[in-house]
Amino acid sequence: MTSTVLITGANRGVGLALAQHYHQAGWQVIGVCRSASAELAEVAERVIDNIDVTQYDDVARLAQSLDGTRLDLLINNAGLLRDEQLGKIDFETIREQMEVNAYAPLRVTEALLPCLGEGSKIANITSRMGSIADNDSGGRYGYRASKAALNAFGKSLAVDLAPRGIAVAQLHPGYVQTRMVNFGGLISPDEAAAGIAARMEALTLETSGGFWHSNGEPLPW
Numbered sequence: 001m002t003s004t005v006l007i008t009g010a011n012r013g014v015g016l017a018l019a020q021h022y023h024q025a026g027w028q029v030i031g032v033c034r035s036a037s038a039e040l041a042e043v044a045e046r047v048i049d050n051i052d053v054t055q056y057d058d059v060a061r062l063a064q065s066l067d068g069t070r071l072d073l074l075i076n077n078a079g080l081l082r083d084e085q086l087g088k089i090d091f092e093t094i095r096e097q098m099e100v101n102a103y104a105p106l107r108v109t110e111a112l113l114p115c116l117g118e119g120s121k122i123a124n125i126t127s128r129m130g131s132i133a134d135n136d137s138g139g140r141y142g143y144r145a146s147k148a149a150l151n152a153f154g155k156s157l158a159v160d161l162a163p164r165g166i167a168v169a170q171l172h173p174g175y176v177q178t179r180m181v182n183f184g185g186l187i188s189p190d191e192a193a194a195g196i197a198a199r200m201e202a203l204t205l206e207t208s209g210g211f212w213h214s215n216g217e218p219l220p221w
C-alpha cells in the first residue's frame with residue numbers, strides 16, 4: 001500500500017525538497033502551508049493551504065480536513081529564524097520563534113494524533129543550534145531556546161507515543177541553502193531531504209527520541 005507523508009512548511013525550502021523527495025519515492029504527499037507554491041502543487045497529492053501552524057483554529061481545521069487519514073510520517077518542518085542582540089533583546093522575536101519552532105510542532109502533533117498509529121513516525125526538524133552542549137558562539141537567543149524546547153517536546157513525545165508504536169526523531173537538516181540563511185548554506189535542500197528520509201527510514205522504536213544530523217551523526221543535547 002502507498003505510504004502517506006504530511007509535511008508542514010512544504011511550499012519552499014527543505015519542506016518543498018522533502019515533498020519532492022517523497023513524491024519521487026512513490027509516497028502520497030500532503031503539503032501543508034500558508035500559501036501554496038506551483039512547485040508544491042506539482043508533487044503533492046493534496047495541498048492544504050492557509051494553515052498558520054501557530055494558530056489554534058488553523059491547526060484544528062487541518063485535523064478536521066484530514067478526518068483521520070492515516071499518516072505514515074508526519075514531518076514538522078515549518079520554522080522561523082530571527083536574531084536578537086544582547087543589550088537590546090526583542091522579546092517579541094523570541095516569542096514568535098517559540099510559537100513557530102516549539103509550540104506549533106507540539107500543537108500539530110497533538111491535533112493529528114488520530115491520524116497516527118502503530119508504525120507511524122514523526123520527524124521534528126530541529127537545529128543543532130538547539131543543542132546547549134554545542135553552543136560555543138552564543139546569541140540567537142530565541143532560535144536556540146525554541147529549538148531546545150522542541151527537542152524537549154520531541155523526547156517527551158517519543159516516550160509517550162512508544163506504547164502506541166509511534167517513533168519520533170529530532171533531526172538537524174544541516175546548513176542548507178534556503179531563504180532562511182539567505183541561500184548561503186553548505187548543502188542543497190535535496191541533499192538535506194535525502195538525509196532526513198534516510199534517517200526516518202532507519203528510525204525504530206528502539207532508537208526513538210534521538211537527536212541527529214541528517215547525515216546520521218548523533219548530536220549532543
Ligand SMILES: NC(=O)c1ccc[n+]([C@@H]2O[C@H](COP(=O)([O-])OP(=O)(O)OC[C@H]3O[C@@H](n4cnc5c(N)ncnc54)[C@H](OP(=O)(O)O)[C@@H]3O)[C@@H](O)[C@H]2O)c1
Nearest residue numbers: 009013014034052053077078079126127175176178179180
Ligand atoms: N536552512 C538551514 O540551514 C537550517 C538549519 C537548521 C535547521 N533548519 C530548520 O529547517 C526547517 C526548514 O527551514 P528552511 O531552511 O527550509 O527555511 P525557509 O526556506 O525559510 O522555510 C521556512 C518554512 O516554514 C514556513 N513557516 C514559517 N512560519 C510559519 C507559520 N507560522 N505557519 C506555517 N508555516 C510557517 C514557511 O512558510 P512561508 O513561506 O509561508 O513563510 C516556509 O515554508 C526549519 O524548521 C528550520 O528551522 C534549517
